[in-house]
Amino acid sequence: MRVRVDGVDPSRRLIEFARRNAASARVSGRARLEVGDAAGLRWLEGTRDRAISTGTPHILRDPVRVLRESHRVLKPGGDVWIYNQARVSSQIDVQKWKGSFASGEWRLYGLFLIFAKVDPGRGYSRGQAVSMIEAVGFPDPRIRQRKGEIEARMTKRA
Numbered sequence: 001m002r003v004r005v006d007g008v009d010p011s012r013r014l015i016e017f018a019r020r021n022a023a024s025a026r027v028s029g030r031a032r033l034e035v036g037d038a039a040g041l042r043w044l045e046g047t048r049d050r051a052i053s054t055g056t057p058h059i060l061r062d063p064v065r066v067l068r069e070s071h072r073v074l075k076p077g078g079d080v081w082i083y084n085q086a087r088v089s090s091q092i093d094v095q096k097w098k099g100s101f102a103s104g105e106w107r108l109y110g111l112f113l114i115f116a117k118v119d120p121g122r123g124y125s126r127g128q129a130v131s132m133i134e135a136v137g138f139p140d141p142r143i144r145q146r147k148g149e150i151e152a153r154m155t156k157r158a
């Protein structure tokens with residue numbers, strides 16, 4: 001199956017990074033990657049087969065708006081796949097990570113610690129996640145944890 005992908009991220013650097021990855025995987029012709037906001041997509045209602053999100057729910061300011069937008073652009077019977085680390089800190093060996101820093105990166109790490117205090121990210125219980133998903137109109141959220149990762153899937157009514 002030849003899949004076509006539209007991808008958005010508000011960060012221009014992330015989009016450039018994704019475009020380089022698409023080019024090295026030789027799929028640039030099938031991946032339209034642009035600066036954008038998942039809470040306000042420019043695509044028409046009922047035009048997409050699937051919405052996929054990786055590593056993002058914990059930093060979204062308004063996850064319900066993003067879910068609502070995904071629901072809007074999906075075709076009836078289309079689905080959403082969401083993947084997020086269960087706990088970011090469980091994914092890495094902190095000592096090994098710090099040992100890999102180049103000298104200039106220690107300053108960035110300092111900024112990261114300040115940023116993490118100001119905006120520590122958001123976690124949701126299973127019940128909170130199910131309520132948000134059902135409020136948007138997806139009737140059947142399936143949420144499961146596999147190793148350090150949470151997977152959530154839901155389908156728009158046909």
Ligand SMILES: C[S@@+](CC[C@H](N)C(=O)[O-])C[C@H]1O[C@@H](n2cnc3c(N)ncnc32)[C@H](O)[C@@H]1O
Pocket residue numbers: 008009010011014036037038039053054055056059060061
């Ligand atoms: C941890 S990164 C994950 C990046 C990429 N999805 C991946 O899996 O490699 C989280 C990303 O979410 C993006 N993000 C934050 N708010 C967003 C929004 N409203 N819509 C789309 N992306 C958003 C950030 O710019 C950041 O690049």
